[in-house]
Amino acid sequence: MYKLRHKFFSQIARLAALFCGSTVVSLATAQSLPAPSITLESFIRQTLVRDPEYQAAKAARDATVENKNINRAGLLPVISLSSLEYPYAETQNRSNISGRTTPWTASSYESSNRSITIRQPILRLRNWTNYLQGNAQAEQAEVRLQFAKYQGILRATELFRDYAITNSELQTLRREHDYLIARSLQLNEMLQESLASVTEALEAAAQESNTKRQLAEKERDLAVLKSRFELITGPHTQPSMPAFSVTPDAAYDESAEFRKQMLSNNPELKVVRDAIKIAELEVKKINADHFPTVDLIANQIFENNASSLLIGREARTTNLGFQVTVPIFQGGQITSATRQASANFRRAQHDAQVTEERLQSELVKILGDYQAAIKHREYAQQLNRFAVVNARSIRQQRDLGFKTIADLLQAEFLVQKSVSESIGAQYALLIAEISLSALRGDLERVHEHRTLGSVFKSEF
16 A cells, blocks of 8 residues: 555656646746747848849849830930031152251041931831830739749748747647646556556657657757758747738639639639730731831031132031831741741740649639638637637536646647647638739739738838
């Protein structure tokens, strides 16, 4: 009887030490972690400032705008001014009887020529097509910038989510590991008293070992995410908890008509459709070299010639007329270039079809993710309600001696798991909504609906 009582109190002491030790470790870990200091909006802003893909798209947009201006210059008049000054002087010498050289004759000549020319294109199909193509390219570059911004926001939100969820899952695994250690100790004590089987003890040890392995993997994953996160925000930062509650939008469904409306303003589809327009204009631009060109030319020339030996002369000439250039033969270069541009036009059409089919499949997947996130959110809410009530009940029963520390650790692990599930569900809904809005091309709606700040309307 004394031995049984001694073993019972020994088991209680070990479990209490484990509980206290895990509590101290948890407190120390919580104190060592930096306080949340970066919101999702701030993180997205900092990411876009450093995002090379977004900055490259912005630089490409700026370059394309200048190319548009260059193409417009082909429709405007060209004015040129030239001036030529040609002074000339000559002196001839002769020698006298004493051998001294003296000037014999001297002459001077001065000529000047000034002209101003104005050339206004009248019929240049290539220039007009080039201008229209530049407008299409500028529009495409603007849409590419918008698409790059959406992709940057998605990447930033996903990294922010992964770091927050992985950190929460790590805390959950630690709670689970503490519970499995306590349960393994409890089963070993019960095995000595023949109150548990060897199978149960071995199973508990295997679960504890597996959780330890998962802990190591999760710590590695968190370290990788932490390094990526701090490359953007600097050291000693971590994501804050979401300051919003994502409410499902009942407007989303999976009908074909809804999918068609969702993709009507999709920026990626706009890019490939603009590519079709640009390729079609390229065909017209090259084919325009088969046609003649007409320019209006105005020219005024002023000439002035003066000489010391002759009478000076001044002349002023004014010309106004049309210059017509007709291409005759260029070795088939234009014909081959036109066929090449036509092939690129057909390829752009097929690329647009492939992109649309891919986006249709992607939209179906994201709509499924959105519905799954709604169910995940409902599950997390129910789990949290049960876990909180269960933990309160287990704590009361433990105070009365009906439950053990292992039971309390299990209940606290369940509470932490419900917190992780809730965070995961909130971010799953947010990611799905941002993805849907990006596909639909109205990401600013998320800003208005979720009050995440002006990040979605700003340019960086």
